Amino acid sequence: EPIEEAMQVSVLEVGKVLVQHRDLAEDDVAALEDLGDDVVVVAPNPDLPDPVVLTAWITKQTCSGVDLDTVETFIDDQQGRGPGVES
Numbered sequence: 001e002p003i004e005e006a007m008q009v010s011v012l013e014v015g016k017v018l019v020q021h022r023d024l025a026e027d028d029v030a031a032l033e034d035l036g037d038d039v040v041v042v043a044p045n046p047d048l049p050d051p052v053v054l055t056a057w058i059t060k061q062t063c064s065g066v067d068l069d070t071v072e073t074f075i076d077d078q079q080g081r082g083p084g085v086e087s
Contacts, residue, residue, distance in 0.1 A: 001043065001044070002043055002044055002045050002046065003018070003020075003041070003043045003045070008055070011041050012055060012056060012057045012082055013057065013082045013083055013084040014082055014084040014085060015039065015056075015057065015079060015080040015081055015082040015084070015085040016038075016039050016040065016041055016056075016079070016082075017039060017040050017041070017054065017055070017056045017074065017075045017078055017079050018041050018043070018054070018055040018056070019032055019035065019036075019040060019041070019042045019043075019052070019053075019054055019055075019071060019075075020042075020043055020044065020045040020048055020052070020053045020055070021042075021043075021044055021045070021048070021051060021052050021053075021066075022044060022045055022046050022047075022048045022051055023051055024051055024052070024065075024066065028065070028066040029044075031066055031068060032052070032066060032071070035068075035071065035072070035075065039075075039079045039080070040075055040079070049062065050062040050063060050064060051063065051064060051065055051066075052064075052065065052066060052071070054071060054074045054075075054078075056074070056078030056079065056081055056082075057078075057081040057082035057083070058081075059078050059081075061074055
């Protein structure tokens with residue numbers, strides 16, 4: 001299910017990474033969903049400007065398709081940031 005904007009902000013504030021997608025093949029959606037865990041939230045969003053948008057606290061990357069290396073690198077680099085993250 002798509003995530004409301006207020007909830008998206010809450011997800012980012014606590015250092016999670018949001019992986020949103022639109023208009024992807026089932027295999028691509030499944031590959032992204034496999035990345036979901038305690039720090040990665042994967043959700044569809046029909047209003048995206050690009051097929052895949054990766055978002056972390058004050059950082060966003062758009063992708064024209066699913067490139068798991070790019071997505072995983074973004075997650076590794078960006079997770080754990082945000083004003084609600086405990087040191």
